[in-house]
Structures are given as structure tokens and as C-alpha cells.
Amino acid sequence: MIGPLNHVGVAVPDIREAIAFYRDILGATDITEPEPLPPQGVSFAFVNLPSGQIELIEPYGESSPILKFLERNPRGGQHHVCFEVADIHVAKALMEDRGMRVLNEPRIGAHGTLVIFLHPGDSGGVLIELMETAKAGH
Numbered sequence: 001m002i003g004p005l006n007h008v009g010v011a012v013p014d015i016r017e018a019i020a021f022y023r024d025i026l027g028a029t030d031i032t033e034p035e036p037l038p039p040q041g042v043s044f045a046f047v048n049l050p051s052g053q054i055e056l057i058e059p060y061g062e063s064s065p066i067l068k069f070l071e072r073n074p075r076g077g078q079h080h081v082c083f084e085v086a087d088i089h090v091a092k093a094l095m096e097d098r099g100m101r102v103l104n105e106p107r108i109g110a111h112g113t114l115v116i117f118l119h120p121g122d123s124g125g126v127l128i129e130l131m132e133t134a135k136a137g138h
């Protein structure tokens with residue numbers, strides 16, 4: 001069912017500081033401007049790489065889903081991995097059939113496509129995001 005690894009999500013306390021690190025220390029040359037995504041409670045920026053993306057996410061608003069993560073990890077940290085799927089509704093039904101706790105109804109993510117999240121307690125301690133892409137072909 002899962003297709004390509006689309007991105008690795010990295011939660012950060014300060015997205016502009018994180019962008020400066022990837023640009024000035026690691027030499028990344030293709031980084032997008034931070035963009036708020038209020039319905040998802042984050043601001044995000046992409047570090048675009050030949051093999052995929054690092055998705056930098058900073059809390060947006062009082063009820064951001066990453067606030068507690070950053071309380072536990074004040075300097076930030078690896079937050080989630082995102083796999084592509086061909087049909088998010090089929091994927092959601094399959095995950096539920098297989099006993100996974102799906103954390104949300106499909107909703108628009110940072111790539112402008114539908115995403116769901118699986119509870120990390122069911123997936124070996126890794127927060128998994130599934131993202132619908134027509135090209136996933138799976």
C-alpha cells in the first residue's frame with residue numbers, strides 16, 4: 001500500500017533558525033519560505049532535496065499538535081515520516097481494518113493534498129503520516 005517516502009517532518013521551536021541551519025551549515029540551496037497552515041496548527045517550510053524533503057514545522061496557535069512534543073524536546077526533533085498513497089480513503093479504511101488508530105479524517109496538508117496520521121503507539125513509536133498523491137500508483 002505505501003508508496004514513496006515523501007518527507008521527514010522535523011519539529012522546531014524557531015523555523016527561521018532551522019532554515020538558517022539547513023542553508024548556512026548544511027548548504028541546502030532550495031528551501032521554501034515559512035508558510036502558516038492554521039487548520040493544522042503549524043507553520044511549515046520545505047528543504048527540497050534530490051531524494052525528498054525535510055518538512056520543518058513550527059507550532060502555530062495555542063492548540064498546535066506539536067506543542068507537547070516541543071515541551072518534551074525543547075530543541076526540536078524528528079517528528080514524523082510521510083509515505084505517499086494512491087487513495088487516502090482506501091488507506092484509512094485499510095489501516096482501521098488492521099487495527100491502527102487513525103488520528104484524523106482526511107484533511108488538506110502542506111502539499112495541498114489529503115493526509116491522515118496514525119497513532120505512534122500502534123506504529124512502533126513512529127508518527128506516520130499518509131499523503132494522497134495520484135502518482136503514488138499503489
Ligand SMILES: CC[C@H](C(=O)O)C(=O)SCCNC(=O)CCNC(=O)[C@H](O)C(C)(C)COP(=O)(O)OP(=O)(O)OC[C@H]1O[C@@H](n2cnc3c(N)ncnc32)[C@H](O)[C@@H]1OP(=O)(O)O
Pocket residue numbers: 009037040042044055057065066068069078079080082103108109110111115117119120121125126127129
Ligand atoms: C499536516 C501538515 C503537515 C504535512 O505534512 O502536510 C504536517 O505533517 S504537520 C504535523 C503536525 N501534525 C500532527 O502531528 C497531527 C497528528 N499528531 C497528533 O495528533 C499528536 O501529535 C499526537 C496524538 C500524535 C501526540 O499528541 P501529544 O504529544 O499532544 O499527545 P501525548 O503527549 O499524549 O502523546 C501520546 C503518545 O504519543 C507519543 N508521541 C507524541 N508525538 C510523537 C511523535 N511525533 N513521534 C512519536 N511518538 C510521539 C508520546 O510520547 C506519547 O507516548 P506515551 O508512550 O503514551 O507517553
Ligand SMILES: [Co+2]
Pocket residue numbers: 007009055080082129
Ligand atoms: Co508532514
